[in-house]
Amino acid sequence: MNPVEELNNLREEALRELAGAEELKVLESLRVAFLGKKGKLTTILKSIGKLPQDERKETGALSNKIKKELEACIKEKSSTLKASSLEMKMADERMDITLPQHGSVTGAAHPVNSVLIEICEIFISMGFSMAEGPEVDFEKYNFEMLNFPEDHPARDMQDTFYINNELLLRAHTSTVQIRTMLVQPPPVAIIASGKVYRKDADQTHSPMFHQIEGLMVDRAVTFKDLRGIVRILLDNIFHKDIPIRFRPSFFPFTEPSAEVDIGCTVCNGAGCKMCKDSGWLEIMGCGMVDPNVFDSVGIDPLRFTGLAFGMGVERIAMLKYRIPDIRMLFTNNMRFNLQFRGLR
Amino acid sequence: MKIPFSWLKDFIDTDMPPERVAEILTETGVEAGCEVFGNDTPGVITVKILSNEKRVGTEKLRKCVVTDGKRDYTVITGANNALTGSCALFAPAGVTIEGNEIAHREMGGVTSEGMLLSLQELGVACQDEGIFLLDDNTTPGCDGCEETGLGRERIIEIEATPNRGDVLSVRGLGREIAAVLGIEFKDRNYALTEVGLEELPFEIDDSSAHRYRGIVIKGAVVKPSSLLVRLRLIKSGLQPINNIVDITNYILYQEGQPLHAFDLSKLKGNLRVRRAIDKEEIKTIDKEVYRLAPGDVVIADDKSAVAVAGVMGGYDTRVDNETSDIFLEAALFDPGDVRRTSKRLGLQTDSSYRFERSIDFDRLESAQNLAANLIVSAGGGKIEKLFNSTPQPYSPKEVILKFSEIERILGEPVEGEKAVQYLSRLGIACKMTDKSLTAAIPAFRASDIERPVDLIEEIARVQGYNNFAPSYPRIPSECFKVNQSFLFESRTRDFMVACSLNEVVNYTFLDEKSCDDLGVTPPEVAISNYLNINHSHLRTSLIPGVIHTTIENIRQGIADIAIFELSTCIFTNHEEKRLAILVTGKEAGGFGFKKGKISFSTEEAWSFLKIKRIVNNYLSMLGAPAVEYRVEDLSFLHPYESAKIVVNGQETGFFGKINPGKADFLDLPKDLWLAELKLSFISRDVHEKTADKAGYLYNIFLSAKGRAFKELPKYPSIARDLAVVVDEKLDAETVIGEVRRCAGLIEDVNLFDIYFVEGQKKSIALSIVFRAVDRTLLDEEADALIADIVKRLKKKIPDMTLR
Structure with a gap:
């Protein structure tokens, strides 16, 4: 057999066997068998020198060509085999992605605090600062300085828990208005929030509940501004352009004073049990700071005006989430609380 | 407070439905609701009771014959007030009452052909005893619901804020409705019909009342009130008692002036208004005994206190069925006095509720005159004596409002003339100049309107809060601080x-x-x-x-x-x-x-x-x-x-x-x-x-917010493990702490294993990381450092051994 014939036979044999290789191991042994130091092709290449001059060139060129061809073939085959072996290995590791997570689920903030923080953040974004005060506070901050005359029926509006003659459980967060204005000259733009207490317990009243209250004092703050602030607030808590109604009312610490109603969120004003067929739901109180309050904290009512507003957080939570009884908010039954996971 | 709409119509003329009136009141500052009085019950008729006899063999049941003018009905009733000659509401068999059809019923051999009715049975929340009696001269056979307003009358219920004592009466609310609707308020003043009154002997301690007026009526007859009075009281949620007491309540509700009627014959000697003596006691008409304090104001006779001023009258001097001579009191007590007493005694009454919220000084006389006239016209008798004292007269207040203030507070101007017009609708007369108005505050708003800003609220209220377009203020930022x-x-x-x-x-x-x-x-x-x-x-x-x-x-x-x-x-x-x-x-x-x-x-x-x-x-x-x-x-x-x-x-x-x-x-x-x-x-x-x-x-x-960056390490660290055996009660932190306290080059100490060994000991394994800031540490250095640590541990924890 002449060397050219021999080489061509070798090439065919190699290509046939490479084509049949299904494992990287086999492929490697084929590489060694043909292209290794003692491989068949290598052996032929080594023997080329012994050939006659005229055959040497032709045979040399052919064997190099076959070597390159086989190398390329092995490389291609190898990457194909590697890919399919990785694929098999990964298939072995198949995960049932529908299984439940490992470990406990995230907790839930209390719905009242979720609502409270949501509202506080609206005001903080608008540029109001947060202010705070104690829950047991002085009688004078809760009543006297807020223009509640002694022996006046206005004091019945908040049936109050007393500690002694001087201290009480604050009946509203308005105590923080006084505390703030006593130490901060105008302008003032604050939000106060927290627990307040009244002697009252039924389906819609809890002896402990939460309030959020805002106060803005500056030159030229007006009733129309109050209408604007309330509009922005309710647009953001409920939905844009929710119907709003201001009703004249009475709070000793504001004049003029107003109650604010929103269009009933259950029946959209058509009339239902929730709104007692009125189409309106009472949502907050507000007004222009009474000059007597300014006098009590040493702010000149002829130079400054102020707007103030306040709301019960439980009331808003109950309306937003259709909670029928305020007491459910404080029984802390996990089946109840967990319904509000993800609100914060 | 509940007010029947038909009563309000004595003071206003309007075709507006009561529901809408309630809505407008709510929108203008007096929260009001509207409900129907009782149930419309077709078929209920008025009847006259012709006879009434006890059923033999039964304790309670009575057999009555009633007539509707066309035919007679036999009816069995358990009521003991179905007296012969009186008129009542009757449901003949076939009429449906609250879903139940009245049927003929056989009782002890008698067929009852219907039912004599109480108002409770017709859907009225009231305390009925027996059946509801109409006036004796009622025409039999009329529509019973038409006659009484059942299912027809609308009741306005208001919840007034504490500053609005002026709307706590039919007249006051009528005036408010007239003002907000811009219609006429039909008001009347009453003079006493009798003349030639004598002065009554009376003493008054000047500090104890702003005003006190008493009228003596002699020879009145106590009996049930007329149907009109009784129905109006029931519709207002009150219980009729007798013509004298009912009139005092009627006037309280209509005029807002609390009144009290004493039985004159039960009063001993001279009357006086004074402060209570410490620990003085009084039994009031609710039959409770209260102990008074020196601040309380009482009406007293020679013997004892006979009424707690502005709160409740005494039991011993009350009007009863035998009363014929009456002392009728109308007074203005101090709101604070009444409130303190009422709070302390835990006793709130229709009267104290109104006194606390201030009463119209100018209206006392007219209201009391009307009461006296009504008592005489309903129960007979004669007005004989009068006592009248005004220790603390009311002087009308004037408030000046600059028009510029309106804009400063509300954010937009209200024309002077408009402001004056709004205020006059509320009964506040104004004089106007270029730049301001001067308002004369009537007595009925005196406790609420004292300053310019109070007038501004009234102006905004009549204009309508919702007619002020919102404006959006700039929030002052110089006072902002992150909380x-x-x-x-x-x-x-x-x-x-x-x-x-x-x-x-x-x-x-x-x-x-x-x-x-x-x-x-x-x-x-x-x-x-x-x-x-x-x-x-x-x-x-x-x-x-x-x-x-x-x-x-x-x-x-x-x-x-x-x-x-x-x-x-x-x-x-x-x-x-x-x-x-x-x-x-x-x-x-x-x-x-x-x-x-x-x-x-x-x-x-x-x-x-x-x-x-x-x-x-x-x-x-x-x-x-x-x-x-x-x-x-x-x-x-x-x-x-x-x-x-x-x-x-x-x-x-x-x-x-x-x-x-x-x-x-x-x-x-x-x-x-x-x-x-x-x-x-x-x-x-x-x-x-x-x-x-x-x-x-x-x-x-x-x-924790104050921190500074530390240079990152430039040279590699070297780690060594160390396992020590110590007493099992020794805390891991004791060992770790001692290691940490070894001087220099220790970057970190990590606990990675603990296990218990024999002899109540435990093995604690630590990985200790060393690093120098200025060079790469050599193995020999690390070994030396570990040796130092072991030396220190042996000194501090003597029974420690290496594992």
Whole structure:
């Protein structure tokens, strides 16, 4: 057999066997068998020198060509085999992605605090600062300085828990208005929030509940501004352009004073049990700071005006989430609380 | 206060439906609702009772014959007021009352052909005794509902704010409706019909009343009031009693002037108005005996107090069925006096309610005259004597309002003429100049309108609050400050939620016993007028609350509980925001993979170290620099599984397992862990800041913000393991601490293994990392450092051996 014939036979044999290789191991042994130091092709290449001059060139060129061809073939085959072996290995590791997570689920903030923080953040974004005060506070901050005359029926509006003659459980967060204005000259733009207490317990009243209250004092703050602030607030808590109604009312610490109603969120004003067929739901109180309050904290009512507003957080939570009884908010039954996971 | 619309129509003419009137009242500042009086019950007719006889053999039943003018009916009734000659409401068989059809009924051989009715049976909430009687001269056979307004009459119910005493009467509300609708107010003044009155002997202590007026009527006959008066009272929610008492109530409701009628014959000697004597007692018409105090005002005769001024009359001098001579009182007592007395006695009446809210000074005389006239016209008798004294007369007030003030407060101008017009509709007469108006405040608004701003509210109210377009103010930014404590609390809450804990909110109230039972610090502050004996004190720890929550949830069949609370604790001189954590039951596990196989790792129990993870991670999140855990000795915690949390050398809380004895006592699981941390200090002093108190995590949170970058290491570290055997009771931290205290080059010490060996010993394995800032450490150096450490440990822990 002449060397050219021999080489061509070798090439065919190699290509046939490479084509049949299904494992990287086999492929490697084929590489060694043909292209290794003692491989068949290598052996032929080594023997080329012994050939006659005229055959040497032709045979040399052919064997190099076959070597390159086989190398390329092995490389291609190898990457194909590697890919399919990785694929098999990964298939072995198949995960049932529908299984439940490992470990406990995230907790839930209390719905009242979720609502409270949501509202506080609206005001903080608008540029109001947060202010705070104690829950047991002085009688004078809760009543006297807020223009509640002694022996006046206005004091019945908040049936109050007393500690002694001087201290009480604050009946509203308005105590923080006084505390703030006593130490901060105008302008003032604050939000106060927290627990307040009244002697009252039924389906819609809890002896402990939460309030959020805002106060803005500056030159030229007006009733129309109050209408604007309330509009922005309710647009953001409920939905844009929710119907709003201001009703004249009475709070000793504001004049003029107003109650604010929103269009009933259950029946959209058509009339239902929730709104007692009125189409309106009472949502907050507000007004222009009474000059007597300014006098009590040493702010000149002829130079400054102020707007103030306040709301019960439980009331808003109950309306937003259709909670029928305020007491459910404080029984802390996990089946109840967990319904509000993800609100914060 | 409830007012029948038909009564209001004595004062206003309007075709507007009562529902709409109520809505307008609500929108203009007097919250009002509207309801129907009773049920419209077709077929109910008026009848005259022709005869009434007792049924033999029965205790209560009576047989009556009634007529509708066309035919007679036999009817059996249990009522004992179905007297012959009186008229009543009757439902013949076939009429349906509240869903039940009246049928012929056979009772002891007599067929009852219908039913004599009370108002209660017709859907009226009132206290009826027997059947409802009409006037004796009622025409039989008329539509009974038409006659009484059942199902037709609308009742306006108002809830007036405390400043609006002026609308607490039919007349007052009529005036308000007229003002807001812009229609005529039909008002009348009444003079006494009798003339030639004598002066009554009377003494008045000038400080005790602003005004006092008494009329003596002699020879009146006490009997039931007319149907009109009775129906109006019933519709207003009052119970008719007799013509004299009813008229005083009728006038109270119509005119807003409280009146009291004494039986003149029961009064001893001269009358006087005076302050009560200490411990003086009076039995009032509700048959209760009250002990008075020196501040109280009373009406007294020679013997004793006969009425608590403005609150309630005395029992012994009340009008009864035998009364014929009456002393009719109309007075203006001081609102504060009446309120103090009413509050102290816990006795609020229609009268005290109105006195507290101020009464129209100018209207007393007319109202009392009308009452006297009505008593005489209904019950006969003669007006004989009069006493009239005004120790503290009312002088009308004037308030000047600059028009520029209107715009300054409301944000838009209201024309002067318009303002004057609005105010005059409310009965406030004004004089106007270019730049201002001068308003004369009538007596009926005197307690509410005193300053220019009060007039501005009235102007805005009549114009309509909703007619002021909103404007959007610039929020002043020079006063803005980031509230760190709000951020601090928000982050704390979010962190706890991310740790799978659920937030609870418990009442601040508790009782001393629940603290005692648990062994937590007792409350320091008590409520003097608590609502509920279990809520008599204010908490000084959140632990009783989260324990309570747990007990309640376990009762509901929920055993896996992981909760936290972030609330205030109340102390004598300050308050603290605290954080409490409670976990019990299982922490959820889940599925896992091991060697290609799915395995279900059973649910995992909570443990001391899991609670420690939460506490420790929380403290790191806040940036707490040096945290130490020391042995805690709180009685409600497990003595060997609880720790004090010490941050920067300050005690800031604890965590640990519940004491098994307490768990038994409270019927709680023993595998229950608790933590409480002190978050922030809240002062009651306006000028004291909360941030700068040591011992609170808020302070740590604030100070952690100050930090500086440290150079990253340039040279590699070298690590060595060291295993020592020590007494099994020795804390790991003792060994680690000693290692750390060895001088220089130690970068980190990590505990990686503990196991117990014979002889009550344990092996502690540490990985110690050394690094020099200026060079690469050599192996020999590390070996030498380890040798130093071993030397130190041997010195400090003599029984230590190397493993």
